[in-house]
Amino acid sequence: xxxxxxxLGLTSIGLVxxxxxSKDDNKQVEQPVKNLTIDxxxxxxxxxxxxxxxxxxxxxxxxxxxxxxxKVTASVKANQVTIEAKAEGQATVTITDSKEKSVVxxxxxxKSIALDNKxxxxxxxxxxxxxxxxxxxxxxxxxxxxxxxEATIKDKIIIITGVAVGITQVEVTDTKTNKIxxxxxxxxxxxxxxxxxxxxITEKGTKTINIISGSGSYEVTSSMPEIVSxxxxxxxxxxxxxxxxxxxxxxxxxQSNQTKVxxxxxxxxxxxxxxxxxxxxxxxxxxQIYSGEPTIFTSHDPTIVTARAAKDGYGDYYIYVRGLKAGxxxxxxxxxxxxxxxNVIVEKAPDLAFVxxxxxxxxxxxxxxxxxxxxxxxxxxFSSSDKSVAIVELDSFSFEKKYFLNIxxxxxxxxxxxxxxxxxxxxxxxxxxxx
Numbered sequence: 312x313x314x315x316x317x318x319l320g321l322t323s324i325g326l327v328x329x330x331x332x333s334k335d336d337n338k339q340v341e342q343p344v345k346n347l348t349i350d351x352x353x354x355x356x357x358x359x360x361x362x363x364x365x366x367x368x369x370x371x372x373x374x375x376x377x378x379x380x381x382k383v384t385a386s387v388k389a390n391q392v393t394i395e396a397k398a399e400g401q402a403t404v405t406i407t408d409s410k411e412k413s414v415v416x417x418x419x420x421x422k423s424i425a426l427d428n429k430x431x432x433x434x435x436x437x438x439x440x441x442x443x444x445x446x447x448x449x450x451x452x453x454x455x456x457x458x459x460x461e462a463t464i465k466d467k468i469i470i471i472t473g474v475a476v477g478i479t480q481v482e483v484t485d486t487k488t489n490k491i492x493x494x495x496x497x498x499x500x501x502x503x504x505x506x507x508x509x510x511x512i513t514e515k516g517t518k519t520i521n522i523i524s525g526s527g528s529y530e531v532t533s534s535m536p537e538i539v540s541x542x543x544x545x546x547x548x549x550x551x552x553x554x555x556x557x558x559x560x561x562x563x564x565x566q567s568n569q570t571k572v573x574x575x576x577x578x579x580x581x582x583x584x585x586x587x588x589x590x591x592x593x594x595x596x597x598x599q600i601y602s603g604e605p606t607i608f609t610s611h612d613p614t615i616v617t618a619r620a621a622k623d624g625y626g627d628y629y630i631y632v633r634g635l636k637a638g639x640x641x642x643x644x645x646x647x648x649x650x651x652x653x654n655v656i657v658e659k660a661p662d663l664a665f666v667x668x669x670x671x672x673x674x675x676x677x678x679x680x681x682x683x684x685x686x687x688x689x690x691x692x693f694s695s696s697d698k699s700v701a702i703v704e705l706d707s708f709s710f711e712k713k714y715f716l717n718i719x720x721x722x723x724x725x726x727x728x729x730x731x732x733x734x735x736x737x738x739x740x741x742x743x744x745x746x
Contacts, residue, residue, distance in 0.1 A: 345370050347412040349392075355419040356396035357488060364404075364416055366390040372409030378402045383418045396420040421447045424485040426469075430495040433460075433473040435526045435566070437501070441494060443467040447487040455480045460496045473498040476526065476566050500526045500567030505548075510575045511604050512539070512552040516648035520573060522546040526566035534559040539575050552577035578604045581649040583630065588653060590616070590634040591712065592660035593688025593734050598653065600628040605644045612640040616655050634658070636734065660688035663730065663737040666713055671742040674701070674720040681706050681715035683741065688734040689714055700724035701743040720745040 347369040354362050366373060367390075375385040375392055383402040384395050394404055399422045407413040424446035431439050443450060452462040452469045456479035461472045464483075471481055471494070481494040506521040522529065523546075531543045535558035542549045550560065552575075560573040581603030590596035600620065608618040608630075615638040619631050630644060634657035642653040666684040674682075683703075685691075691714070693703045700722055706715040716730075723745050731738045 344410045344412070347406065347408050347414050349406065349414055349416065351416070352414070353417040353419075354394060355421065355488070356394070357421055357423045357490060358396050358399060359423070361393055361395040364392045364394060366392065366406065370408040370410040370412060374407050376405045376407075378405070382420055392416075394418060421485075421488050424450070424483065424488070424490045424492050426483065426492050426494065428494070429492065430497075431471065432497040432499065433471065434499050434501040434524075435473045435475060436524065438470055438472045441469040441471065441483075443469065443483070446485040446490065449486050451484045451486055453482050453484075454496075455482065459498050469494070471496060476500050500564060500569065503562065503564045503567070503569040503571050505562065505571055505573065508571065508573050510550060510573060511606050511646060512550060512575060512577055513580050513603060513646055513648045514552050514554055514577060516580075516646075517549065517551045518647055520548040520550065520560075522548070522562070525564045525569070528565045530563045530565055532561050532563075534561070538577055548573075550575060555579060576604075578602075578646070581605055581644075581646040581651070583644065583651055586651060586653055588632055589656045589658060590632055591658050591688075592634045592637055593690050594660075594712075595631045595633045597629040597631055600630060603646050603649065604628075605630065605646050607643070607645040607647065609643040609645075610640060611642070612638065615640045615657055616642065618642050618644070618653070660732075660734060661686040661712055663687040663691075663732040663735060663739055665739065665741075670740060671744070672718070673744045673746065674718060675746055676720050676722060679718040679720065681708065682718040683716040684713050685716065685730065685739075686713060687732040687737070690733040692731045692733060694729045694731075695726050696728070697724060697726040700726040700745055701728065702726075703728045703730070703741065703743075716741075718743065 345368055348367045350365045350367055356362055373387050375387045377383045377385050379402040382398045382400040385404040386393050399420050402418050404416040405413055422445040425444040427442040427444055433439050450464055452464040454460050454462045459475050459477035459479040461474055462481040463470045476498055478497050481496055483492045501524040503525045504523040510518055512518050531541055531548055533539050533541050538553055538556040538558040540551045541560055555577050558575050560575055562571045579602040582601040584599040588596045605620050610616055615636055617633050622628050632655055637657055637659040639656045644651045664686050666686055668683055691705055695702050702719050704717045706717050708715055726743050728741045729738055
C-alpha cells in the first residue's frame with residue numbers, strides 16, 4: 312500500500328510539472344507598435360481626377376476619413392489609399408491604423424482650365440478675345456506660329472491677333488496645374504478696302520488714297536503712266552496728275568489676290584468766275600467754272616447757304632449757290648489742290664402775299680395755268696380743304712420774284728387752300744369757289 316501511495320504522489324508531481332511547461336511554451340511575444348508612414352503627405356488634383364497614396368509602413372487595419380466629402384472622397388484597399396477630387400477647394404484625408412496611429416494628407420482641388428472658345432477664324436489685323444472660364448492661374452498663352460497669329464494674355468482674357476494668312480494654334484497653360492488647352496486659329500486675308508475708288512486730280516496735283524484694310528502686302532499699277540504716276544508706301548497710294556485724261560489704278564493684295572480698281576480723272580487747274588454773290592432767300596445764284604472740276608464745297612454756315620456744281624442745258628459748268636435764310640457767310644470751293652472762297656450775302660425773301668388779286672377767286676370747272684401770283688421764297692406747300700373741289704400747284708415759271716399758281720377746279724363747291732412758305736413759316740389762305 313505504501314508503494315502504491317508513493318507512485319501516485321510522484322505521478323501527480325510530474326503532471327503538475329508538465330502542465331506548467333506547456334503554459335510557458337504558448338505565451339506570445341508582443342510586437343512593437345510601428346509608426347504609420349505614407350509616400351506623400353500632400354496632393355493636388357483637378358476636379359474629377361483621382362490619385363493613389365501608398366502606405367509604406369504601419370500596423371494594418373487601415374481606415375480613411377475625408378474632412379469634406381463634397382470636395383474629396385477617399386477609400387483604402389490593402390496598402391493603397393485612393394483619393395478622388397469632387398469640387399474645387401481644400402480638404403484633408405486622415406488615415407488611421409489598428410494601433411490608432413494616424414497621418415493626414417492635405418488635398419488641394421483645382422478646377423480644370425476651360426475656355427469659352429477653342430476654335431476661331433479671323434482676318435489679318437483683326438483681334439479676338441477668348442475668355443478663360445475656369446482654372447487656377449496664373450496663365451500663359453503662346454502662339455505656335457507668331458508669323459500667322461500673335462497671342463497675349465491679360466487677366467483671364469486671351470487676345471489673339473491675325474498677322475498673315477494661314478492656320479496655327481495657341482496653347483493656353485495653367486501654370487499652377489500645368490493643364491493645357493489649345494485654340495485653333497485660322498487667319499484669312501481682310502477684304503481689300505480703300506478710302507476712295509474714284510479720284511479727280513489736277514495736272515501737277517497730288518492726292519493720296521488710303522488702304523483701309525487688306526493683308527498688308529500689295530502691288531499697284533497704272534493703266535496710263537503718262538497720265539498719272541503712282542507710288543506705294545505702307546498703306547498709302549500717292550497719285551500725281553501728269554496731264555489731262557483718265558486712267559485706272561489697279562491695287563492688288565498679293566496674299567489674297569483681291570484687286571481694287573481706282574478710276575482717276577486728271578483735269579485742268581480749277582478756275583471760276585465771280586467770287587462775290589448776292590442771292591435771295593429760297594433762290595439760286597451761279598458762278599461759272601472756267602476749268603477744272605470742284606469736288607469739295609464747304610459752307611461755313613450751312614443754315615444760310617449751300618452749293619453744288621452742275622452743267623446747264625448748254626453743257627456749261629456752273630456752281631449753284633442757294634440761299635436758305637437771310638445772312639452772310641463764305642463757301643470754300645476746291646478740287647483738292649486749288650481752292651477759292653465765295654463770299655455770299657443772302658437777302659430776305661419777300662413776305663408771302665398775293666400779288667394783285669384777292670384771297671378769294673371764282674372759277675368754272677377746268678384747269679387754269681398761272682391764274683394766281685404770289686411773292687415769297689419760292690419754296691411752298693399747298694393743302695386743300697377739299698381736293699375733290701380744287702387743288703393748287705406751283706407753276707415752273709417765275710418772274711421778278713413772283714411765283715405763279717396753277718388752279719385745277721374739279722367740281723362745284725368751295726375749297727380753302729392753305730399756302731405755306733417753308734423758309735419763313737408764313738401762311739395765307741386762298742379760297743376757291745367753283746361753279
